[in-house]
Amino acid sequence: MEVAQTPIRFLTESERLFADKEAVVCKDVRLTYRQFGKRVRQMAGALAALGVGRGDRVAYLGLNCHRLVELYYAVPGLGAILSPLNVRLTQPELEFILGDLGARVLITDATLAPLAARLEPTLRGQVICLDQGQVPANWLDYETLLAATKPLAELGAGIDESDVAEIFYTSGTTGRPKGVMLTHRNLYQHALGVAISLPVQPEEIQLVGTVPLFHVNGWGAPHYIVAMGATQVVTARFEPSEFFRLVKAEHVTLAMMVPSMLAALLSGSGEHQGDLTSLQHILIGGAPPPPTLIRAARRDLGVRCTVGYGLSETSPVLTIANVKPDLMHLPAEAQDELRARTGIPMVGVEVRVMDAQGREVPWDDESIGEIWARADSISPGYWNRPAETQEVFVDGWFHTGDMAVVNKEGYLQIVDRKKDIIISGGENISSVEVENALYSHPAVFEAAVVAIPDEKWGEVPYAFVALKPEATASAEELLTHLRTQIAGFKIPKSIEFRTELPKTGTGKVMKQELRRPFWPGR
Secondary structure, three states: OOOOOOOHHHHHHHHHHOOOOEEEEEOOEEEEHHHHHHHHHHHHHHHHHOOOOOOOEEEEEOOOOHHHHHHHHHHHHOOOEEEEOOOOOOHHHHHHHHHHHOOOEEEEOHHHHHHHHHHHHHOOOEEEEOOOOOOOOOOEEHHHHHHOOOOOOOOOOOOOOOOEEEEEEEOOOOOOOEEEEEEHHHHHHHHHHHHHHOOOOOOOEEEEOOOOOOOHHHHHHHHHHHHOOOEEEEOOOOOHHHHHHHHHHHOOOEEEEOHHHHHHHHHOHHHHHHHHOOOOEEEEOOOOOOHHHHHHHHHHHOOEEEEEEEOHHHOOEEEEOOOOHHHOOOOHHHHHHHHOOOEEEOOOEEEEEEOOOOOEOOOOOOOOEEEEEEEOOOOOEEOOOHHHHHHHEEOOEEEEEEEEEEOOOOOEEEEEEOOOEEEEOOEEEEHHHHHHHHHOOOOEEEEEEEEEEEOOOEEEEEEEEEEOOOOOOOHHHHHHHHHOOOOHHHOOOOEEEOOOOOEOOOOOEOHHHHHHHHOOOO
């Protein structure tokens, strides 16, 4: 027997098995699986009444909210495609994405209503607001739609597992965001792999939203939590004081965050030590943390931390740095070292580290190669980008562009990135995109942007600029110009002026030379 692999099955089964168990907690809203499922079906019905059907795209522009978790099921449940958008992007960036996406509906919240109003001309249909208030008269209200709509009788009818369920936009080396397509099968298999590999139990209470749910499939949490009948506590954004409050009040057992968030918790750990009694495990991703951070969390917070690694194209988790059973005899400090590495493949994923000739590198922790992966959870490619799809999806393997070594036990460790993508606080920043924004200033002749280390964010952009002959511009003038072109988190920490930039014999800027002084010995 073959049954379509779709995450909609997770919801329908949890509705039956865990009907009266809490599914989602968000501020004052507490929903059982029965109530959550009803709201999902009502929103699916409301979207269908608006003409949303199979293959149509629904964009979400808002903070983390229980209603976004509902949309993770309501939109794909119709056979439509959900695309959560990064709220930190500027209007031009979002206009490009909405145009590329061809969104039928945009769902937003009151805090972003002014921006959404300016984006409305790029839409092919309706705007729905999560909150009642001062919004355009032609917009619809989310809760009013739900109240007026009967639940859709059959969720997921006629879905093929190869249908696209989600599209997440990620920075590319061309500077233009690429829409990563994730199918129903991708999401289903990813949820099973994470649930087994972490592992996740029905009694788990996970705090979600510390990492934005619009970011790389919400790290898969909306799916694997529902698959297991566990509970997700949603927070709008990460705030250390609110994190401690929610962990204590909701008896949170599992959380996920980037290294800078964990560092922020540790800075206040003495004051809040008793608040984390229930917390058992933190999954760290977005940037490689130092082993000292993992060790400090165990020592000062009493929490086990484990690194996970992945990309938008992989749903996203590929590896998790669990300590293998035959290594559990190692001292705690040695286990911390393992948990801080990039990790070993999670269940259902194959990973290889390959040299330039396509041969697997030896497991000597010294030989460097590119991470290749294949799994049922890996994207079929990029929306409207067949050429770029073919560049990285080659002969059944996804070429990640991340360079790594492998130790004798099979644990990967990323050492560099083939792409010039800067990962700052878990956000991907295209150096080419920032350079293009610099080039749009009339005084700029040459520009190069590289990653430099940063204690808080892991790494941040740093720009080198050569001005045109006889042109003048200050660093502050260029930074002010950039703020009109790109999102704030992409702005370089500083701009260094050069008379010319170092180049290879073919005229290509030697970014390695520019980076080297900032990364001594690395």
